[in-house]
Amino acid sequence: MDDAGFTKCERCGQPIYEKDLLTRFNVCPHCEFHFPLPAPERIRLLTDSGSFEERDRGMTAGDPLGFEGYEERLSRARMNTGLSDAVVSGVGKIGGRPVALAVMDFRFIGGSMGSVVGERVARTIELASAEGLPLVAVSASGGARMYEGVYSLMQLAKTSVALTRYIEGSLPYVSVLTDPTFGGVTASFATAADVIIAEPGARIGFAGARVIEQTTRERLPEGFQTAEFQRDHGMVDRIVHRLALKGDLERLLGFVA
Amino acid sequence: MILEFERPIRELEERIAELHRLAGPSAGLQAEISRLEGALDTAKRRIYANLSPYQRVQVARHPDRPNFRAYRDVLSDDFYELSGDRFFGDDPAVRGGLARLKRGGHNVVLLGHDKGGDTRSRVKGNFGMAHPEGYRKVKRLYELAGRFGLPIVVLVDTPGAFAGRGGEERGQAWAISADLMALARAPVPVISIIIGEGGSGGALAMCVADYVGMLENSYLSVIAPEACASIIFRDPGRAAEAAEALKLTARDLKQHGIVDEVLPEPLGGAHKEPETAIREVGDALDRVISGLSEADPGALIEARHERYRRIGTHAAGDTG
Numbered sequence: 285m286d287d288a289g290f291t292k293c294e295r296c297g298q299p300i301y302e303k304d305l306l307t308r309f310n311v312c313p314h315c316e317f318h319f320p321l322p323a324p325e326r327i328r329l330l331t332d333s334g335s336f337e338e339r340d341r342g343m344t345a346g347d348p349l350g351f352e353g354y355e356e357r358l359s360r361a362r363m364n365t366g367l368s369d370a371v372v373s374g375v376g377k378i379g380g381r382p383v384a385l386a387v388m389d390f391r392f393i394g395g396s397m398g399s400v401v402g403e404r405v406a407r408t409i410e411l412a413s414a415e416g417l418p419l420v421a422v423s424a425s426g427g428a429r430m431y432e433g434v435y436s437l438m439q440l441a442k443t444s445v446a447l448t449r450y451i452e453g454s455l456p457y458v459s460v461l462t463d464p465t466f467g468g469v470t471a472s473f474a475t476a477a478d479v480i481i482a483e484p485g486a487r488i489g490f491a492g493a494r495v496i497e498q499t500t501r502e503r504l505p506e507g508f509q510t511a512e513f514q515r516d517h518g519m520v521d522r523i524v525h526r527l528a529l530k531g532d533l534e535r536l537l538g539f540v541a
Numbered sequence: 542m543i544l545e546f547e548r549p550i551r552e553l554e555e556r557i558a559e560l561h562r563l564a565g566p567s568a569g570l571q572a573e574i575s576r577l578e579g580a581l582d583t584a585k586r587r588i589y590a591n592l593s594p595y596q597r598v599q600v601a602r603h604p605d606r607p608n609f610r611a612y613r614d615v616l617s618d619d620f621y622e623l624s625g626d627r628f629f630g631d632d633p634a635v636r637g638g639l640a641r642l643k644r645g646g647h648n649v650v651l652l653g654h655d656k657g658g659d660t661r662s663r664v665k666g667n668f669g670m671a672h673p674e675g676y677r678k679v680k681r682l683y684e685l686a687g688r689f690g691l692p693i694v695v696l697v698d699t700p701g702a703f704a705g706r707g708g709e710e711r712g713q714a715w716a717i718s719a720d721l722m723a724l725a726r727a728p729v730p731v732i733s734i735i736i737g738e739g740g741s742g743g744a745l746a747m748c749v750a751d752y753v754g755m756l757e758n759s760y761l762s763v764i765a766p767e768a769c770a771s772i773i774f775r776d777p778g779r780a781a782e783a784a785e786a787l788k789l790t791a792r793d794l795k796q797h798g799i800v801d802e803v804l805p806e807p808l809g810g811a812h813k814e815p816e817t818a819i820r821e822v823g824d825a826l827d828r829v830i831s832g833l834s835e836a837d838p839g840a841l842i843e844a845r846h847e848r849y850r851r852i853g854t855h856a857a858g859d860t861g
């Protein structure tokens with residue numbers, strides 16, 4: 285963000301009033317580019333005013349491997365975001381209907397999935413089961429949290445075992461994929477949903493385009509791994525503009541919740 | 542192929558061979574030969590007993606290391622291969638089928654990453670890096686095992702799921718996620734042994750299990766040490782340090798309670814004496830399958846759920 289209340293859209297290059305960006309939840313008013321959205325803003329966007337109650341707020345990451353630089357990286361992320369880890373979870377209402385909600389925040393170490401993300405997502409799934417609520421997860425993640433090594437990898441298994449219980453029931457699970465969602469998060473809970481919604485232009489995949497180009501030297505087509513690409517390949521149900529997302533979820537939950 | 546740290550051993554071996562050649566039938570050089578043989582034995586023990594994590598990764602990747610085919614051929618007396626994901630194709634990077642194990646006569650569904658044995662089969666099997674159709678074939682076989690009450694036995698050996706255009710177009714992440722879910726609810730014993738490389742999600746899709754064993758020099762990691770060094774230390778040259786930091790060896794993972802057992806390898810690694818390593822895996826399989834054969838399907842799923850639900854380190858937050 286620049287001074288004087290102006291910023292420049294990284295997609296179309298047009299100047300934007302920061303105030304406009306704020307009221308449009310980080311969507312460019314000129315080209316509709318969806319900038320990443322902090323989790324608290326996402327919760328404000330999706331839930332009925334004043335209805336959200338955060339859970340497991342005090343849970344904090346350990347440093348299971350004593351990995352060089354991790355503690356420092358964690359405290360910097362906490363300071364910069366005001367969050368304790370890369371997901372905020374709890375219960376809120378969407379169009380008057382209570383849901384269990386987990387929302388990731390890419391600003392926190394690239395939305396990487398460590399033990400706290402895995403545990404909060406698993407608890408949100410269990411909360412939804414216990415209280416008979418629909419489950420909504422909003423992802424934004426670069427993948428695994430390398431600093432936690434194999435513990436990070438095991439969060440894929442953790443969220444998956446928790447989900448197998450939930451889907452035995454008849455409650456819906458809706459996954460919303462935002463820019464960017466990759467790696468361990470897409471290879472586990474984010475793609476195991478009844479309905480998958482993605483934001484326009486969001487980059488979604490397993491391996492990042494740069495890694496693919498480096499390892500295979502393949503030329504990747506225009507729009508590779510965008511939400512639209514994933515929908516065209518049958519991987520995503522719908523693409524929904526951020527400002528229409530709440531209404532879209534209300535419609536969906538009206539059918540299945 | 543000679544690994545860097547094996548060089549002193551190779552040099553001693555060459556000198557001994559040379560002396561034998563020079564001495565011919567005479568016993569003249571016997572004293573010197575014996576001395577070198579003693580030194581060789583000491584060097585082997587010193588070097589192989591103290592392999593660093595990154596050296597173990599190199600052993601795990603050794604081209605002569607026994608692969609899925611070797612285990613399959615030695616351990617089963619009938620392997621009835623099943624192919625294809627019924628949708629796109631058959632991925633030779635993973636293989637599976639019905640198998641009868643020689644030890645104990647157990648009927649199982651046997652699966653594994655196939656790294657191949659020579660250049661042609663290595664390329665064909667994409668070095669054990671599967672595409673989505675591979676992971677979907679695997680899921681099909683998990684479900685088939687469940688339907689017929691056969692234990693699922695998986696031999697894990699992959700650098701990771703393939704990162705490429707085709708894989709992304711066909712939903713690599715979706716396929717892996719579906720495997721994790723399928724294993725989580727499989728109503729039969731799931732037994733995984735990591736025989737070489739355990740690369741990230743592509744390995745995990747085949748080792749959410751009731752028993753996870755690891756050969757002594759195999760590894761399991763969220764990321765390759767080279768990639769970790771590039772990203773975290775911004776220096777691919779620090780791969781050895783990254784391997785150390787990631788705690789990816791069998792012993793580390795046993796200590797952290799992630800895996801159940803470390804299976805010993807012959808001195809120097811499985812490639813030095815493949816039949817010994819294969820026998821070790823065969824014995825473990827017989828023991829574990831026998832131990833789980835009477836298990837109730839519901840109890841198995843419950844215990845597997847508890848196992849993976851628990852893994853993680855976080856300071857407890859308020860639950861209210």
Ligand SMILES: [Zn+2]
Nearest residue numbers: 293296312315
């Ligand atoms: Zn714009």
